[in-house]
Amino acid sequence: MTQAMFIQHLLNSLTLGSLYALIAIGYTMVYGILRLINFAHSEIFMLGAYFVYWGLTLVHLPWPLALALSILVTAGLGVIIDQIAYRPLRDAPRISALISAIGVSFFLQNVAIVFFQAIPREVYRPSWLEDPILLGEVRLLPLTLFVPALSFLLMLGLIYVVYRTKAGLGMRAISKDIETSYLMGVPVNRIIALTFGIGSALAAASGIMWALRYPQLQPIMGVIPGFKAFIAAVFGGIGSIHGAVVGGVMLGFIEIMTVAFFPELAGYRDAFAFVLLIFILLFKPTGLLGVKPEDKV
Amino acid sequence: MNTDMILEAKGLTMRFGGLTAVSNFNASLPSRSICGLIGPNGAGKTTCFNMITGFYKPTSGHTFLRGQELTGMPPHLVCKAGIGRTFQNIRLFNNESVLENVMIGCHLRQKTNWIQALFFTPGHLKEDKAIRKHSLELLEFVGLERLADEKANSLAYGAQRRLEIARALATKPGLLLLDEPAAGMNPQETQELMQFIRVIREQFDLAILLIEHDMKVVMGICERIWVLDYGVTIAVGDAAAIQSDPAVIKAYLGEECAHDA
Amino acid sequence: MSRKIPILLNVLAVAALGLFLWWAEHSLDGYKIQILNLIAVNIILALSLNLIYGFTGLFSLGHAGFMAIGAYVCSILILSPEQKDMLFLLEPAYDWVQHAQAPFFLAVIAGGAVAALFGILVGMPLLRLGDDYLGIATLGFAEIVRVVANNIPRLTNGALGFKGIPSHANLWWNFGWCLLTLYCILRLVRSNTGNVLKAIRDDEIAAKAMGVDVFRYKLLSFSIGAFFAGVGGALLASLVTTIDPKMFLFTLTFNVLMIVVTGGLGSLTGSVLAGVGITALLEWLRVVENPISFGSWELPGIPGMRMVFFSLALIIVILYRREGLMGMREVSWAGMLAAIGYKGKAQ
Numbered sequence: 001m002t003q004a005m006f007i008q009h010l011l012n013s014l015t016l017g018s019l020y021a022l023i024a025i026g027y028t029m030v031y032g033i034l035r036l037i038n039f040a041h042s043e044i045f046m047l048g049a050y051f052v053y054w055g056l057t058l059v060h061l062p063w064p065l066a067l068a069l070s071i072l073v074t075a076g077l078g079v080i081i082d083q084i085a086y087r088p089l090r091d092a093p094r095i096s097a098l099i100s101a102i103g104v105s106f107f108l109q110n111v112a113i114v115f116f117q118a119i120p121r122e123v124y125r126p127s128w129l130e131d132p133i134l135l136g137e138v139r140l141l142p143l144t145l146f147v148p149a150l151s152f153l154l155m156l157g158l159i160y161v162v163y164r165t166k167a168g169l170g171m172r173a174i175s176k177d178i179e180t181s182y183l184m185g186v187p188v189n190r191i192i193a194l195t196f197g198i199g200s201a202l203a204a205a206s207g208i209m210w211a212l213r214y215p216q217l218q219p220i221m222g223v224i225p226g227f228k229a230f231i232a233a234v235f236g237g238i239g240s241i242h243g244a245v246v247g248g249v250m251l252g253f254i255e256i257m258t259v260a261f262f263p264e265l266a267g268y269r270d271a272f273a274f275v276l277l278i279f280i281l282l283f284k285p286t287g288l289l290g291v292k293p294e295d296k297v
Numbered sequence: 298m299n300t301d302m303i304l305e306a307k308g309l310t311m312r313f314g315g316l317t318a319v320s321n322f323n324a325s326l327p328s329r330s331i332c333g334l335i336g337p338n339g340a341g342k343t344t345c346f347n348m349i350t351g352f353y354k355p356t357s358g359h360t361f362l363r364g365q366e367l368t369g370m371p372p373h374l375v376c377k378a379g380i381g382r383t384f385q386n387i388r389l390f391n392n393e394s395v396l397e398n399v400m401i402g403c404h405l406r407q408k409t410n411w412i413q414a415l416f417f418t419p420g421h422l423k424e425d426k427a428i429r430k431h432s433l434e435l436l437e438f439v440g441l442e443r444l445a446d447e448k449a450n451s452l453a454y455g456a457q458r459r460l461e462i463a464r465a466l467a468t469k470p471g472l473l474l475l476d477e478p479a480a481g482m483n484p485q486e487t488q489e490l491m492q493f494i495r496v497i498r499e500q501f502d503l504a505i506l507l508i509e510h511d512m513k514v515v516m517g518i519c520e521r522i523w524v525l526d527y528g529v530t531i532a533v534g535d536a537a538a539i540q541s542d543p544a545v546i547k548a549y550l551g552e553e554c555a556h557d558a
Numbered sequence: 559m560s561r562k563i564p565i566l567l568n569v570l571a572v573a574a575l576g577l578f579l580w581w582a583e584h585s586l587d588g589y590k591i592q593i594l595n596l597i598a599v600n601i602i603l604a605l606s607l608n609l610i611y612g613f614t615g616l617f618s619l620g621h622a623g624f625m626a627i628g629a630y631v632c633s634i635l636i637l638s639p640e641q642k643d644m645l646f647l648l649e650p651a652y653d654w655v656q657h658a659q660a661p662f663f664l665a666v667i668a669g670g671a672v673a674a675l676f677g678i679l680v681g682m683p684l685l686r687l688g689d690d691y692l693g694i695a696t697l698g699f700a701e702i703v704r705v706v707a708n709n710i711p712r713l714t715n716g717a718l719g720f721k722g723i724p725s726h727a728n729l730w731w732n733f734g735w736c737l738l739t740l741y742c743i744l745r746l747v748r749s750n751t752g753n754v755l756k757a758i759r760d761d762e763i764a765a766k767a768m769g770v771d772v773f774r775y776k777l778l779s780f781s782i783g784a785f786f787a788g789v790g791g792a793l794l795a796s797l798v799t800t801i802d803p804k805m806f807l808f809t810l811t812f813n814v815l816m817i818v819v820t821g822g823l824g825s826l827t828g829s830v831l832a833g834v835g836i837t838a839l840l841e842w843l844r845v846v847e848n849p850i851s852f853g854s855w856e857l858p859g860i861p862g863m864r865m866v867f868f869s870l871a872l873i874i875v876i877l878y879r880r881e882g883l884m885g886m887r888e889v890s891w892a893g894m895l896a897a898i899g900y901k902g903k904a905q
Contacts (some may be wrong), residue, residue, distance in 0.1 A: 037690050088877055095617055098690055099819060100876045106869035113862030128840060223808075227701075230694070273697035279582040281695050282683045296576075337809035350767060376769035391823070392758045392886055404750050413744060414749035421749075428750060443709030468769050485671075545900045 009260045011144050015213065017252025022206035023229035024236070024244035026199030028079075032175035032239035033195055035094060039101040039196065040081055043108035043228020046219065048074040048204025049114060049211035053123050058254035063126055072206045078200025087189070089143060112219035121210075121217040149211050154205060155245060158198065161275055163243060167194055187211045228255075228273040235280050237290025244289060251276070302361075302505045303472050304349070309358035311344050311528075318344045320526045322358070326472070326521070329506045330500055333519035335512075335539075337548065340525040342508045343385055346474050351375040352380055363471065363491075377405060381470030383461040385477050385508075393451035395441055395460055398449050399432040402467025435463040438500070454481055466501060466504040473497070475507040479514045491517050515539065525550075563577025572737065579729045591729065591799075593841050598732035599793050601833035602739045603818040605826060607784035609743050611815075612823035612886075613752070613757030614779040617689050620696030621787050621814050624704040626806040627676055627709065628669030628788025629716055629795035630707065634658050635665035635724045636796065645720055648711040655713055662726040666792040673788025676782035687775045697808060707803040720795075720819040727796035737791060739786050744826060746782065755779050756824070790887070807867075820882050828884035832856050839850070843867055 010046030023045055030038045051073050085104050089097040125143075133140045162168035170191040173181045182188050210225065211217055228251060236247025251273060259266050280287060300342050302325045309322040319341040326332050328516040334342050347353040349360050360367040362378050368376055370378070381402075390398050407428065413421035436442040444452060449460060458478060464532060466474060468491040478494070479487050490515055516536040524532040524539060526548040532539055539545055582594060603621065610616050635658050637645070642656055650656070660668060684695045691811030707714045714720075746752050757765040758772050766772050795801050817836045843864040875882060 035690075037694065085873055085877070092880065094879050096695065096876055098617070099815070100873055102812065102815070103873040103876065106865060107811070107873065110865035110869060111863045114860055114866060117861070197613045223723060227697075231698075232693075234694070267709040268705060271702050274705075276700045278683070278695055278702075281687055281691055284698045285687065285691065352763070352766075372763075372766040373769050373771045377768060382767050384764065384767075388761050388767075390760040390764065392760050393753060393756055396644050397753045397756075400750055401753045401765070401770070402768050407750060411746050411749050411751035415745050424699065425750065466767060
């Protein structure tokens with residue numbers, strides 16, 4: 001492999017990793033506060049991309065507006081899903097909420113199939129993202145730099161919210177002990193709603209960038225990336241935002257670099273994440289950066 | 298190792314990270330004795346139970362049951378060796394019937410298995426009948442036989458506690474650990490409980506170690522008492538010795554109780 | 559009631575079923591017979607998942623994986639070597655795959671057995687995990703099975719899968735296996751071992767304290783469930799005569815989960831009833847997906863509408879009646895007779 005190709009692969013890894021990381025953050029935040037695996041998150045990712053497509057082709061909005069609106073609408077959708085399908089089950093056994101999440105996930109997937117039909121669509125790429133840049137022998141789409149850059153900015157924004165605002169403090173409190181948070185006057189339901197909103201917004205951003213990078217929209221486009229991003233979150237330490245980022249980026253690297261060095265494994269690419277999952281659950285279930293809770297007898 | 302002692306705990310210590318929950322707990326329980334473990338809340342009593350029954354692996358120390366080393370054994374093997382227990386916050390099999398709860402306790406000593414159940418072998422049918430009979434007898438002993446087919450979580454609190462005891466007895470223990478059996482009882486019920494515990498010891502030929510806050514019960518039936526405070530054993534002895542021990546009075550009993558007992 | 563009465567009633571019920579099947583075979587059209595076949599297979603699948611999840615409390619989402627294993631093993635054994643010669647286009651099959659043959663009954667058992675073996679292999683590491691992690695891990699296992707099936711052409715013919723699988727799975731085989739599954743799981747659940755499984759579901763810690771080797775019994779339940787899932791998959795393969803990795807997506811597990819939840823986690827009766835109801839419902843909903851013609855008008859079909867209703871139904875069940883149709887109750891002869899006023903001798 002030439003040096004140019006290697007750099008290409010590295011940058012692709014970073015791009016893919018950032019996309020996974022953004023989705024993983026949503027999973028980890030919801031799991032951290034509710035101990036719920038939000039299966040529907042992968043559909044949020046998908047819908048973010050579809051809303052932009054709609055905005056561009058049906059309503060003919062300019063790009064920035066389509067982007068902003070899509071993120072807003074998707075964030076709202078995430079909040080609504082929580083209110084309708086998860087909130088009534090807060091006191092139920094955890095598995096009930098999980099089953100509900102699975103139901104919502106299938107529901108959204110199939111609504112998308114009904115509405116958009118399984119015909120893949122293409123999202124229009126603005127030209128400034130398309131024209132390749134040449135750095136020595138490396139041919140780059142500006143997109144390849146844009147994705148990690150934007151992701152990084154979004155994550156910085158998130159870190160600010162979580163560690164420097166009152167709402168973020170509330171989030172951290174709830175993830176430690178939801179009962180006490182209620183008692184301490186934390187507006188638990190509102191913060192949960194905010195968490196869903198933020199997580200969904202990030203997933204939407206990821207979905208849109210994904211659609212730019214791999215410009216094929218399909219109603220089931222969220223399933224595999226969503227699952228992999230969840231695995232990345234577990235890998236990094238479920239409940240930990242830093243873990244989600246680390247896990248996501250690492251998964252991106254593992255996926256691309258392994259196939260780069262062992263092209264014959266390309267067909268198994270999707271299985272890497274699952275194998276990784278099983279390994280991590282067996283040997284360090286709390287993930288790279290996670291903490292183990294004690295069982296009270 | 299003294300085999301007149303049913304249970305020997307030597308130097309049991311439990312550390313969770315930086316916190317030492319129990320420090321150097323030593324105890325020898327004579328066979329067929331009724332003993333007590335007392336101390337303020339958070340003193341480490343249930344932690345001792347958990348170490349003895351294998352739910353926690355002691356940071357250091359050893360446990361012996363009739364001379365056999367139990368330290369580090371998983372809970373189900375500890376039960377198999379002969380220790381039964383009840384829980385501070387009742388842990389019944391809520392969706393099962395009262396009878397099924399006790400039958401589950403009998404499963405440990407069962408000889409036939411589910412494959413024989415598939416084929417309706419006479420051996421299995423016989424054993425199944427015997428288990429039911431034995432379970433009903435245990436329910437009779439605790440006075441719950443009429444509720445045999447009721448769901449466990451529909452029982453009144455006191456009945457649930459008795460069911461837990463019946464279930465533990467079904468495992469045929471040589472030592473029974475009772476975690477706060479008198480919790481939530483009025484004086485009348487407490488008297489009955491004291492007598493009940495004595496009868497259990499007689500009828501089932503076992504030793505009993507109880508954690509209890511109700512001093513009437515403890516002083517009334519315990520032959521030997523260990524007192525824990527912040528994980529440290531501050532006194533050991535019989536009822537009279539404990540009641541007059543200044544360290545105990547200071548930590549736990551207070552002036553009034555010292556006069557009452 | 560004397561012990562003989564339920565046995566007599568059971569025999570009568572089986573005889574009635576036999577009569578019904580005989581009538582159906584001769585009087586119903588192929589479409590309806592196919593639905594009956596699917597009902598039998600779905601009941602087998604639902605019972606096996608209910609054993610694992612409803613009775614033992616193990617939230618396993620890997621059912622499609624075990625089904626796939628059963629399907630492929632059985633197919634390899636009932637396809638003739640000549641058929642396999644023609645099927646394996648990408649690459650020739652391994653020798654032992656090429657020549658493996660077995661009569662249908664044994665092939666189905668083999669499918670179940672290999673699935674059970676994987677159940678043990680996979681269960682040993684994974685069953686230590688808690689609730690939702692177990693779900694994700696078993697889902698991961700099912701996905702790995704699918705990806706492997708896609709990528710080993712010499713074993714599974716890769717993405718092409720198998721076509722023209724001999725269709726031995728008629729009403730008699732399917733319902734026969736269904737009754738066998740019901741019998742086995744019923745006996746297991748009614749025995750004291752069954753009580754132990756339920757104890758594990760209700761309170762693992764208390765179960766351990768009562769001497770139950772929780773891990774061992776979780777593994778037992780899991781592998782028995784895997785066995786019958788494999789049987790279901792094997793029968794399905796012979797029923798639909800074509801299989802490929804795309805058939806064994808998470809959607810398949812979802813459908814079985816739906817049946818189990820709707821029928822009632824912990825109720826075998828529920829699984830049977832829901833198996834009938836949901837299979838029928840799914841087929842009926844197909845109407846919505848196909849174009850409907852009214853004379854010269856045609857309403858276009860809406861693909862995906864079926865699953866929209868279906869998933870919405872699951873959400874509603876879990877929100878408003880999470881115990882499903884039967885909760886944990888069963889219908890028994892004693893119960894039914896009592897309901898119509900017959901008490902019989904005191905037991």
